[in-house]
Amino acid sequence: MPVRMVDHKSYLFCDMFIIMAKKFACGDVVSGCGWSTTANDENELFQKISEHAKNDHNMTSIPNDIIQKVKSKIQEA
C-alpha cells in the first residue's frame, strides 16, 4: 500500500519536528539577562538552564515557581 507508506513517512517527519528543538530566553524570566539556549528536548533544556542559573544567577537550586515560569516560556525553536 504505497499511499499508506507515504502517509506514515510524513507523519514521522512531523513527529520529529515536534520533538526537535526547544528554545528558552532567560530574559523572559530574569529581566535584563541576555542568555538564551536551545536544546533537543525539555530535559536537555532544563539541564542547560539550571547550569546557567547556577553559574550566572547563583541559584544552587531552582525554586518551583521559577520552574513553572520557565516552562511557560519555553518555545518551539
Ligand SMILES: [Zn+2]
Ligand atoms: Zn539568565
